[in-house]
Amino acid sequence: MRYLIIGNGIAGTNAAKKIRDLDKEASVSVLTDESYPYYTRPKLINYLASKITEDKLFVYKSDWYRQNNIKLYLNSCITEINRKNKFILDNKNNKFHYDKMLLAVGSSAAKIPVTGSDNSLVLTLRCLDDARHIIDLIKKRREIIVIGGGLLGLEVADSLKGVAEKVQVIEISDHLLSYQLNEKQGKNLEQKLKHKGIIFYLNEICRNIENYNNKLVVTTENNTTVTGDLIIMSTGIKARKEVASAAGLHTDKGIVVNKYLQTSDESIYAAGDCIQLGGKTWGFVKSSVEQAFTAAENMVYANKSAYKETKIDPTIKVTGINLKEL
Numbered sequence: 001m002r003y004l005i006i007g008n009g010i011a012g013t014n015a016a017k018k019i020r021d022l023d024k025e026a027s028v029s030v031l032t033d034e035s036y037p038y039y040t041r042p043k044l045i046n047y048l049a050s051k052i053t054e055d056k057l058f059v060y061k062s063d064w065y066r067q068n069n070i071k072l073y074l075n076s077c078i079t080e081i082n083r084k085n086k087f088i089l090d091n092k093n094n095k096f097h098y099d100k101m102l103l104a105v106g107s108s109a110a111k112i113p114v115t116g117s118d119n120s121l122v123l124t125l126r127c128l129d130d131a132r133h134i135i136d137l138i139k140k141r142r143e144i145i146v147i148g149g150g151l152l153g154l155e156v157a158d159s160l161k162g163v164a165e166k167v168q169v170i171e172i173s174d175h176l177l178s179y180q181l182n183e184k185q186g187k188n189l190e191q192k193l194k195h196k197g198i199i200f201y202l203n204e205i206c207r208n209i210e211n212y213n214n215k216l217v218v219t220t221e222n223n224t225t226v227t228g229d230l231i232i233m234s235t236g237i238k239a240r241k242e243v244a245s246a247a248g249l250h251t252d253k254g255i256v257v258n259k260y261l262q263t264s265d266e267s268i269y270a271a272g273d274c275i276q277l278g279g280k281t282w283g284f285v286k287s288s289v290e291q292a293f294t295a296a297e298n299m300v301y302a303n304k305s306a307y308k309e310t311k312i313d314p315t316i317k318v319t320g321i322n323l324k325e326l
């Protein structure tokens with residue numbers, strides 16, 4: 001049996017591991033468009049803050065893939081799925097055949113499409129290359145604006161405040177983490193983060209971004225202006241569903257799967273940030289791992305386990321602050 005896994009993130013890697021556990025003989029190949037073996041995205045925050053070195057991001061020693069007889073193909077971006085003949089093509093025109101395939105292609109950071117958001121100094125943080133780029137630019141560009149004060153935006157702001165001169169956060173809600181906290185708790189969190197040196201602009205909708213005298217100026221709907229050298233947008237994620245859609249798989253907000261995490265093609269499964277099940281999408285480590293295990297079992301044992309929806313605990317800590325104590 002040939003198992004092909006697209007995506008070397010936490011979903012793809014855990015699925016490969018699980019398939020290997022369940023089937024010692026199968027051929028298991030993992031393809032990624034990135035240049036690195038599996039690393040953990042949450043730790044990019046510590047890496048940005050210079051709290052860990054790059055080698056600490058990587059989860060397995062370099063010979064892990066060989067020991068587990070899993071073939072890893074780096075810099076291989078899947079551009080086409082030929083469902084009729086069960087093969088895929090990558091950007092270098094390499095062909096990979098499969099009997100069963102898992103799409104674990106994750107999500108990408110979504111930028112809000114305001115005028116000026118295409119400026120090369122308006123960045124997002126999703127992958128190691130993004131983190132490397134930010135670290136490089138911050139050496140010269142010392143005043144940072146983070147657009148979006150959600151969980152990730154606050155972590156990014158906190159991580160950069162130790163390495164940049166000024167960190168400002170623009171947030172649309174009138175209090176921080178409005179999905180997770182009530183107004184009083186949000187205000188308490190704001191006070192604590194202000195003490196750490198982060199500057200907040202709340203209740204502000206970003207209207208446009210301009211380049212002015214070598215500075216970036218964000219103007220909001222209230223005509224507030226915020227000036228900085230570098231902008232990091234942390235305004236949500238979107239599932240990477242394009243290759244699946246082009247192959248005629250059912251997609252919507254994500255790649256649509258059934259309770260066995262099987263797509264509209266019975267040979268193709270999907271797991272992690274890229275899926276949509278019952279109208280829902282996810283964007284968490286825990287859900288990605290649980291989906292990867294379920295999809296892998298179903299790929300090996302022909303739909304034995306239905307996915308039990310992952311229970312996501314309300315986030316306990318953000319920027320080291322315990323939200324339950326606010």
Ligand SMILES: Cc1cc2nc3c(=O)[nH]c(=O)nc-3n(C[C@H](O)[C@H](O)[C@H](O)COP(=O)(O)OP(=O)(O)OC[C@H]3O[C@@H](n4cnc5c(N)ncnc54)[C@H](O)[C@@H]3O)c2cc1C
Pocket residue numbers: 006007008009010011012031032033034041042043044045076077078079104105106107125126127152240243271272273274282283284285286288
């Ligand atoms: C900075 C940061 C901090 C985070 N912190 C937390 C946290 O504290 N807690 C939490 O629960 N979640 C956190 N998350 C979210 C969590 O990391 C994701 O939910 C998780 O990584 C999703 O895993 P995945 O394997 O589905 O997708 P991904 O990790 O995105 O992996 C998908 C892989 O597929 C590759 N790929 C995509 N398309 C193709 C293609 N066509 N061809 C080849 N390869 C392709 C991508 O490049 C990528 O390597 C964080 C995310 C970020 C960015």
